[in-house]
Amino acid sequence: MHEHVDFHAVLTHRFHLNLTHPESECAAGFSDDVGLQDERYFGALVRMFDQALKAVSVLPDGHRPALLARLDAVRRMSHNFGYGVGDTVDELLAEHGADD
Numbered sequence: 001m002h003e004h005v006d007f008h009a010v011l012t013h014r015f016h017l018n019l020t021h022p023e024s025e026c027a028a029g030f031s032d033d034v035g036l037q038d039e040r041y042f043g044a045l046v047r048m049f050d051q052a053l054k055a056v057s058v059l060p061d062g063h064r065p066a067l068l069a070r071l072d073a074v075r076r077m078s079h080n081f082g083y084g085v086g087d088t089v090d091e092l093l094a095e096h097g098a099d100d
Contacts, residue, residue: 024048
């Protein structure tokens with residue numbers, strides 16, 4: 001039996017993901033590259049990461065692995081930052097069930 005897919009919902013969430021996911025990658029990479037230590041910047045990074053996780057969580061299973069792998073790279077990088085960013089990102093992954 002075929003899984004019913006709401007294509008409008010998938011496209012809407014993929015569009016939202018395209019707005020949030022690359023930004024979390026870029027923000028983490030920038031901070032890691034230049035050693036930026038700014039609590040507000042990290043707060044924004046965590047919020048972008050959370051939004052990207054929410055968008056990924058509603059996609060069909062076949063679309064999730066590649067995107068979760070990219071978010072995992074951001075997660076690993078976030079452990080280089082201060083302010084508990086890495087721990088917070090780990091908690092977000094656990095909340096969304098994406099740490100399996």
